[in-house]
Amino acid sequence: MKRISLTQHLVEEQRLHNTIPAELRLLIEVVARACKTISHAVGKGELGDVMGSAGSENVQGEVQKKLDVISNEILLLANEWGGHLAAIASEEMEAIYPIPNRYPMGEYLLLFDPLDGSSNIDVNVTIGTIFSVLKAPEGMKNPTEKDFLQPGSKQVAAGYAIYGPQTMLVFTTGNGVQGFTLDREMGSWIMTERDMHIPDDTSEFSINASNARHWYPPVKRYVDELLAGQTGPRGKDFNMRWIASMVADLHRILTRGGIFMYPADAREPDKPGKLRLMYEANPMAFVIEQAGGAATDGKQRIMDIQPDKLHQRVAVFIGSKNEVERVTQYHNT
Numbered sequence: 139m140k141r142i143s144l145t146q147h148l149v150e151e152q153r154l155h156n157t158i159p160a161e162l163r164l165l166i167e168v169v170a171r172a173c174k175t176i177s178h179a180v181g182k183g184e185l186g187d188v189m190g191s192a193g194s195e196n197v198q199g200e201v202q203k204k205l206d207v208i209s210n211e212i213l214l215l216a217n218e219w220g221g222h223l224a225a226i227a228s229e230e231m232e233a234i235y236p237i238p239n240r241y242p243m244g245e246y247l248l249l250f251d252p253l254d255g256s257s258n259i260d261v262n263v264t265i266g267t268i269f270s271v272l273k274a275p276e277g278m279k280n281p282t283e284k285d286f287l288q289p290g291s292k293q294v295a296a297g298y299a300i301y302g303p304q305t306m307l308v309f310t311t312g313n314g315v316q317g318f319t320l321d322r323e324m325g326s327w328i329m330t331e332r333d334m335h336i337p338d339d340t341s342e343f344s345i346n347a348s349n350a351r352h353w354y355p356p357v358k359r360y361v362d363e364l365l366a367g368q369t370g371p372r373g374k375d376f377n378m379r380w381i382a383s384m385v386a387d388l389h390r391i392l393t394r395g396g397i398f399m400y401p402a403d404a405r406e407p408d409k410p411g412k413l414r415l416m417y418e419a420n421p422m423a424f425v426i427e428q429a430g431g432a433a434t435d436g437k438q439r440i441m442d443i444q445p446d447k448l449h450q451r452v453a454v455f456i457g458s459k460n461e462v463e464r465v466t467q468y469h470n471t
């Protein structure tokens with residue numbers, strides 16, 4: 139494949155599809171630059187005194203790691219002055235962050251989970267940044283949380299950075315999914331995956347099996363069939379992976395197929411699941427669907443869900459189309 143930079147790709151996409159106006163192009167480049175900085179901070183580990191907890195809790199009541207807070211700051215400071223955004227929302231902040239008056243206000247809303255999988259930070263396992271971009275409503279003057287409450291189908295761009303053996307940026311603007319690898323010597327993002335595609339079928343599934351006794355019947359039935367392998371109705375053996383880092387599990391699934399599940403379960407009957415709709419499930423669903431996969435909450439397409447709260451949670455079944463369709467069907471029989 140001809141090695142092109144992120145900038146060249148974005149310029150060519152704009153010329154080809156006219157779907158990446160200058161401000162959106164700037165937004166993606168700024169987010170990509172912030173992810174480079176996060177990758178550098180993550181890579182320093184103890185040498186950068188960035189490990190361990192920050193001694194605070196986020197809106198989810200989860201203990202914040204120092205790198206959660208640092209990554210959030212990096213993304214805020216990188217994006218607030220560019221004139222491409224009206225406001226920002228983050229897993230690490232209760233309220234939305236309107237662009238300060240000292241800067242021009244743009245037409246996009248940016249949402250992110252600055253560092254997903256942070257329980258893996260202190261044990262040196264792959265983590266990532268997830269981002270989602272929406273258009274600000276026409277005529278909006280003072281951004282409020284309500285302006286963010288748009289279904290995932292309204293996203294104009296979404297993707298993630300994955301901080302693993304390589305640092306990669308994977309995103310879509312609605313015309314397929316492209317992958318870029320960070321060239322650390324040059325400090326540039328170089329395209330290494332064009333038009334990524336998920337196989338419709340798979341023999342690999344991802345779920346936290348320690349919750350099995352809490353699963354509701356449709357999930358129990360589906361996973362039991364996978365575990366039965368050749369001896370059961372599926373007639374083939376399945377493998378299991380669970381990294382406890384959604385970005386890492388989904389990057390593997392995007393690369394070689396699979397199904398990732400974080401269902402609602404009886405531990406918290408009033409909660410639809412653990413993962414957040416606006417800045418985890420929606421952006422990953424946009425990427426996975428653009429690569430030919432599927433994403434539902436067990437009942438409906440994730441990107442059709444009309445949000446009513448910024449930090450609302452959702453059950454997630456996402457990955458190879460035929461497996462997502464099967465487990466969704468079990469929820470509807």
Ligand code: P6P
Binds near residue numbers: 255257346
């Ligand atoms: P559990 C990380 O905290 C996260 O939000 C996802 O990245 C990951 O898939 C999931 O939670 C892991 O959850 O319950 O297995 O620790």
